[in-house]
Amino acid sequence: MVKTLPKVEIEELKPGVKAPAKETLLTPRFYITDFDAVANMNICAQEEELQAMLTEMRNDYNRHHFVRDEEFKQSWDHIEEDKRRAFIEFLERSCTSEFSGFLLFKELSRRIKDRNPTLSEIFQLMARDEARHAGFLNKAMSDFNISLDLGYLTKNRTYTFFKPEWVIYAVYLSEKIGYWRYITIYRHLEKHPEHQFYPLFRMFESWCQDENRHGDIFNALLRSQSSMWKTWKGRLWGRFFLLTVFATHTLTVHEREDFYAAIGLDAKEFDRTIVTKTNETAARAFPEILNVEHPEFFPRMERCSDYNLKLSEIETSQAPQWLKSLRKLPYQIAIFGNLLRLYLIKPIDAEKMRGTVR
Numbered sequence: 001m002v003k004t005l006p007k008v009e010i011e012e013l014k015p016g017v018k019a020p021a022k023e024t025l026l027t028p029r030f031y032i033t034d035f036d037a038v039a040n041m042n043i044c045a046q047e048e049e050l051q052a053m054l055t056e057m058r059n060d061y062n063r064h065h066f067v068r069d070e071e072f073k074q075s076w077d078h079i080e081e082d083k084r085r086a087f088i089e090f091l092e093r094s095c096t097s098e099f100s101g102f103l104l105f106k107e108l109s110r111r112i113k114d115r116n117p118t119l120s121e122i123f124q125l126m127a128r129d130e131a132r133h134a135g136f137l138n139k140a141m142s143d144f145n146i147s148l149d150l151g152y153l154t155k156n157r158t159y160t161f162f163k164p165e166w167v168i169y170a171v172y173l174s175e176k177i178g179y180w181r182y183i184t185i186y187r188h189l190e191k192h193p194e195h196q197f198y199p200l201f202r203m204f205e206s207w208c209q210d211e212n213r214h215g216d217i218f219n220a221l222l223r224s225q226s227s228m229w230k231t232w233k234g235r236l237w238g239r240f241f242l243l244t245v246f247a248t249h250t251l252t253v254h255e256r257e258d259f260y261a262a263i264g265l266d267a268k269e270f271d272r273t274i275v276t277k278t279n280e281t282a283a284r285a286f287p288e289i290l291n292v293e294h295p296e297f298f299p300r301m302e303r304c305s306d307y308n309l310k311l312s313e314i315e316t317s318q319a320p321q322w323l324k325s326l327r328k329l330p331y332q333i334a335i336f337g338n339l340l341r342l343y344l345i346k347p348i349d350a351e352k353m354r355g356t357v358r
């Protein structure tokens with residue numbers, strides 16, 4: 001059994017406003033990209049698909065969904081301290097990643113408005129959805145007397161530059177993994193309502209359809225760029241993003257075993273389900289998917305997660321910084337080594353399977 005992270009007090013920026021979680025390789029990233037390249041992107045090959053998606057997005061099926069009904073209007077003081085803390089952390093992470101999507105889509109929409117109106121409108125409508133999601137999560141946090149200052153986040157987060165192709169691989173996967181996470185939690189709680197300690201979870205069914213649609217838009221974008229799936233470089237990059245997104249998922253889920261336990265889910269089983277489902281779905285977009293059924297796949301991933309927990313333990317120790325760095329090194333090398341071995345496992349050719357998977 002792996003250990004979860006040591007408990008920490010909630011740090012505040014000012015009263016009622018949570019200090020954002022420290023940025024690490026595992027926290028949700030904020031992106032900027034080459035906006036000119038996106039504006040000039042030739043999307044002809046998927047024009048029809050993207051127009052259909054645009055019509056669907058304009059319909060705005062979830063416009064009445066994000067309403068805090070009666071069930072939200074009550075006191076949550078009865079939720080025990082540990083569960084509350086784990087839940088707030090879940091809300092913060094989810095809110096930050098929804099908000100990062102909002103910022104990226106909004107900026108893309110604004111910067112390409114005159115040169116690529118179709119894509120600009122698609123991004124604007126996706127930004128609309130993400131703003132709703134982030135806002136709803138932040139409102140949920142305020143039920144626990146804490147919230148995120150999204151303006152502060154906008155100004156103070158580090159922005160990572162990603163080439164448009166990398167944005168497409170990464171955002172596609174984060175939308176689809178988001179879909180599988182929300183729907184899996186929803187279906188689990190539908191079967192086990194005794195674990196539904198807060199009404200947010202029952203909104204996930206329609207919510208995840210937004211993420212699914214966003215994922216489909218990125219699917220069309222990816223397929224519109226033949227270099228992203230027809231070339232050997234595209235194959236290698238695709239595999240790289242699958243592996244990094246899955247590794248991030250495994251490590252973060254195992255860091256938060258107490259949250260999953262609070263809703264009656266086993267973290268290991270949950271992680272394996274989500275990775276397997278997302279990988280299967282990615283076969284519709286990516287040229288190759290990972291062989292997650294390989295006997296070494298999950299054991300190596302979970303070994304990385306154990307080492308990651310060791311790293312957190314060292315980081316929170318009282319040792320001087322130089323000693324911490326020295327003690328961390330063998331674990332960092334081991335994580336890198338395991339990820340490299342995972343990358344080299346023979347992938348599954350998705351181009352050959354195309355048309356038969358969903």
Ligand SMILES: [Fe+2]
Pocket residue numbers: 098101129130133210211
């Ligand atoms: Fe979202």
Ligand SMILES: [Fe+2]
Pocket residue numbers: 101130175210211214
């Ligand atoms: Fe989304």
